Amino acid sequence: VLTAEDKKLIQQTWGKLGGAEEEIGxxxxWRMFHxxxxxxTYFPHFDLSQGSDQIRGHGKKVVAALGNAIKNLDNLSQALSELSNLHAYNLRVDPVNFKFLSQCLQVTLATRLGKEYSPEVHSAVDKFMSAVAAVLAEKYR
Incomplete structure (x- = not known):
């Protein structure tokens, strides 16, 4: 469960990304694929080389969806409902992949933010990404 402090840290951290969302995504x-x-296997039509237009485009979508979730921290299920349906019913993505992406996003944030990615921020982002993964996996049950 995200505490008020977790939510504050997540919002502050996200605010520090200013303009680098596409690159971070x-x-x-790219880290996840490697x-x-x-x-x-879920991206057979993508050029999976680092910095490709397809990876950048999808990365931008992922980060935009996370940004929307951050704006709706008190109602993640509703904020991510459409994505949950898409990934469960249309794309049939194995839910374990959400955890993989979570780990890779956290490594990316840590490398970009350095000391600003404190243990407290790491914990808050980890809880947030776990909540996102849980919501995205809801439709699989």
Whole structure:
């Protein structure tokens, strides 16, 4: 459960990304494809090389969806309902992949934010991403 302090830290951290969202999303995806090669199977039509237009475009979508979730921290299920349906029913993405992306996003944030990615921020982002993954996996039950 996200505490008021967690929510504040998540919003502050997200605010520090200013303008780098596409790059952060692309880097997180690229890390995921390399750390967890089976995730590539969901993107057979993508150029999976670092910085490709497809990875950048999808990274931008991922980060935009997370930004929307951050604006709706008190109602993640509603904020992510459409994405949950898409990933469960149309794309049939194995829910474990949401955890993989979460890990890769956290590594990306840590490398970009350095000391600003404190243990407290890490904990808050981890809880947030776990909540997002849980919501995205809701439709699988």
């Amino acid at each position: 692309a880097e997180a995806l 750390a967890y090669p089976p995730t590539k």
